[in-house]
Amino acid sequence: MALEKVKGLLPEVEVDRYFVSAVLCGSATAILVSRWVSQRRVQKKLEEAKRRRELGFQRMENAARQFKQQNPGIKAAPILSLPLVELAAKLRDGTLSPESVLYTYIEKALEVTQQINCVTDFLPECEEQLREVKKQEKGLLYGVPVSIKENIACKGHPNTMGLVKYLDRPEPEDSVIVKVLKKQGAIPFVRTNTSQGILNIDCGNTLFGQTLNPFNHKKTSGGSSGGEAALVGGGGSVIGIGTDVAASIRVPCGFCGICGFKPTGYRLSVKGTTSPVEGMNSAINVTGPMARDMDSLVLCMKALLCDELFCLDPTVPPLPFNDEIYSSSRPLRIGYYDGDGYFQPSPSMRRAVQETRKLLQEAGHTLIPFTPPRINFLVDELFTKGVSADGCSTLVENFDGEFVDVTWTNQLRCCKMPDLLKRLLALILMPVFPRISRHLNALIGVGSVKNLWKNNVDRMAYRDEFIAEWRRLKLDVVLCPALGPAFNLGYAGKLFVATTYTHLYNVLNFPAGVVPVTTVSEADEEELRHYKGYYGDPWDKRMKEAVQDAVGLPVAVQCVALPWQEELCLRFMKEVETLSSERRGRRKI
Numbered sequence: 001m002a003l004e005k006v007k008g009l010l011p012e013v014e015v016d017r018y019f020v021s022a023v024l025c026g027s028a029t030a031i032l033v034s035r036w037v038s039q040r041r042v043q044k045k046l047e048e049a050k051r052r053r054e055l056g057f058q059r060m061e062n063a064a065r066q067f068k069q070q071n072p073g074i075k076a077a078p079i080l081s082l083p084l085v086e087l088a089a090k091l092r093d094g095t096l097s098p099e100s101v102l103y104t105y106i107e108k109a110l111e112v113t114q115q116i117n118c119v120t121d122f123l124p125e126c127e128e129q130l131r132e133v134k135k136q137e138k139g140l141l142y143g144v145p146v147s148i149k150e151n152i153a154c155k156g157h158p159n160t161m162g163l164v165k166y167l168d169r170p171e172p173e174d175s176v177i178v179k180v181l182k183k184q185g186a187i188p189f190v191r192t193n194t195s196q197g198i199l200n201i202d203c204g205n206t207l208f209g210q211t212l213n214p215f216n217h218k219k220t221s222g223g224s225s226g227g228e229a230a231l232v233g234g235g236g237s238v239i240g241i242g243t244d245v246a247a248s249i250r251v252p253c254g255f256c257g258i259c260g261f262k263p264t265g266y267r268l269s270v271k272g273t274t275s276p277v278e279g280m281n282s283a284i285n286v287t288g289p290m291a292r293d294m295d296s297l298v299l300c301m302k303a304l305l306c307d308e309l310f311c312l313d314p315t316v317p318p319l320p321f322n323d324e325i326y327s328s329s330r331p332l333r334i335g336y337y338d339g340d341g342y343f344q345p346s347p348s349m350r351r352a353v354q355e356t357r358k359l360l361q362e363a364g365h366t367l368i369p370f371t372p373p374r375i376n377f378l379v380d381e382l383f384t385k386g387v388s389a390d391g392c393s394t395l396v397e398n399f400d401g402e403f404v405d406v407t408w409t410n411q412l413r414c415c416k417m418p419d420l421l422k423r424l425l426a427l428i429l430m431p432v433f434p435r436i437s438r439h440l441n442a443l444i445g446v447g448s449v450k451n452l453w454k455n456n457v458d459r460m461a462y463r464d465e466f467i468a469e470w471r472r473l474k475l476d477v478v479l480c481p482a483l484g485p486a487f488n489l490g491y492a493g494k495l496f497v498a499t500t501y502t503h504l505y506n507v508l509n510f511p512a513g514v515v516p517v518t519t520v521s522e523a524d525e526e527e528l529r530h531y532k533g534y535y536g537d538p539w540d541k542r543m544k545e546a547v548q549d550a551v552g553l554p555v556a557v558q559c560v561a562l563p564w565q566e567e568l569c570l571r572f573m574k575e576v577e578t579l580s581s582e583r584r585g586r587r588k589i
């Protein structure tokens with residue numbers, strides 16, 4: 001009836017069935033052709049990028065070979081085995097030349113990346129910088145080759161984050177961090193792989209492929225600074241710079257058996273780095289150092305916290321490194337927890353905390369149980385809802401027109417679901433899988449600017465509550481689990497929520513770092529067979545599968561301090577490193 005009325009309102013036209021079919025077929029063909037054309041364009045760009053990358057590797061090989069031919073007496077092993085502090089001292093006093101160190105690391109980085117695919121780009125201008133450092137006053141990192149995560153700007157190279165759309169956007173200038181490193185005499189020489197779009201604890205993308213773990217090629221290096229962690233862990237770089245908005249320095253460092261430090265946001269500059277969700281402030285994105293030992297991290301922090309940094313980026317507080325706090329040996333009051341109530345730690349994660357707690361206690365510190373308050377609220381309402389406040393649209397847009405890497409398909413599918421479907425699924429899942437249901441609800445985002453402000457207020461209130469508990473127990477620092485051991489390939493992109501141990505400290509904006517303390521034992525593997533998780537849901541099942549078959553792989557702990565207490569946090573990390581390496585030494589005897 002209604003249809004008849006509408007028809008009556010329309011002018012009488014003779015509809016030609018052939019004409020309609022032709023229009024429909026034409027439109028469908030046009031859509032298919034334009035899709036094919038755009039896919040071809042992406043494919044071509046991918047091939048071009050691959051060629052450029054291969055050319056870079058070729059240049060690395062030639063440069064290293066030429067240097068070796070001209071300097072046959074220089075041996076790689078003694079240079080590669082030097083910890084950063086000793087390497088920097090030898091460079092400064094002239095025992096080693098910057099050339100010998102740079103070309104040795106170029107050759108080693110190439111060897112490592114051929115095995116585990118961690119380098120994305122050679123920085124040929126490192127040869128220019130090699131000449132430059134000799135003209136300037138010797139800085140703290142004089143002649144030290146440094147690797148840089150691919151989202152940290154190096155002039156002339158694009159910050160792609162593994163996305164084809166950014167390939168043609170070379171950065172107009174170095175990021176502040178790279179400028180400061182250069183001022184201190186460092187020589188950035190390679191850039192390293194990330195997860196596609198960065199917001200992922202795996203390290204794979206369609207541009208550069210998957211980075212593998214240097215200790216076990218069936219495992220991921222972790223992400224998103226996974227290229228960096230794998231290169232340093234594999235011995236191809238002595239110091240690297242990563243970024244971390246939820247886990248990206250700490251998770252890959254833990255997976256690859258190295259130390260990594262996430263300072264308080266804004267203590268180091270992020271100018272010139274690309275963030276996974278630009279403009280999002282619910283979890284703070286930072287830059288930080290990654291290295292094989294704590295002394296290296298400390299030297300790097302000292303080098304970065306200099307006048308050049310404060311001058312280039314006046315939004316960074318002008319706080320030079322405080323050696324008095326770092327060198328203090330006063331006994332500490334250390335809060336600790338070995339499970340956060342949201343994601344049950346693997347057996348080795350828990351044992352790492354318990355063994356470290358014992359060592360610290362025996363060394364004269366006071367250990368006090370500490371429980372992070374309202375963990376579900378923190379994870380679902382503050383972190384996930386905060387990061388996806390726009391209903392995931394910024395993140396989803398990043399993937400428009402891209403071939404989506406397998407490490408992202410699962411999560412992207414969840415993000416792309418219409419809100420109504422998310423709500424419906426969340427409702428259905430609530431009685432059976434409440435944690436997954438809450439996560440889906442959080443991915444809907446906040447809905448309005450007013451709600452975002454409310455979310456910010458809630459975050460500040462949570463931070464006050466957390467600090468009040470910290471103060472009530474008179475704590476100096478906190479010891480807690482670091483995610484590990486390294487996941488089997490194919491799992492990290494489906495276990496974003498396992499980052500609760502790290503992302504808590506991005507929401508709070510506290511400094512935090514990871515230190516490897518042990519390796520997975522047969523007993524851990526046996527205990528894992530009985531792992532049920534806190535919820536017994538599909539995520540727990542996945543976690544169990546992800547960490548299986550890891551005997552011998554490194555496991556870290558996480559050390560945390562209050563905001564702006566970087567030096568105290570680093571001192572605590574150093575102490576943990578010393579105690580656990582002494583214990584490993586004792587065990588060998």
Ligand SMILES: CCCCCCCCCCCCCC(=O)O
Pocket residue numbers: 198199200201223224243244245246247248249276384387388392395415496497499
């Ligand atoms: C917009 C989708 C939100 C989904 C939840 C986010 C999960 C974060 C995974 C952690 C990735 C680490 C990234 C980093 O720290 O830089």
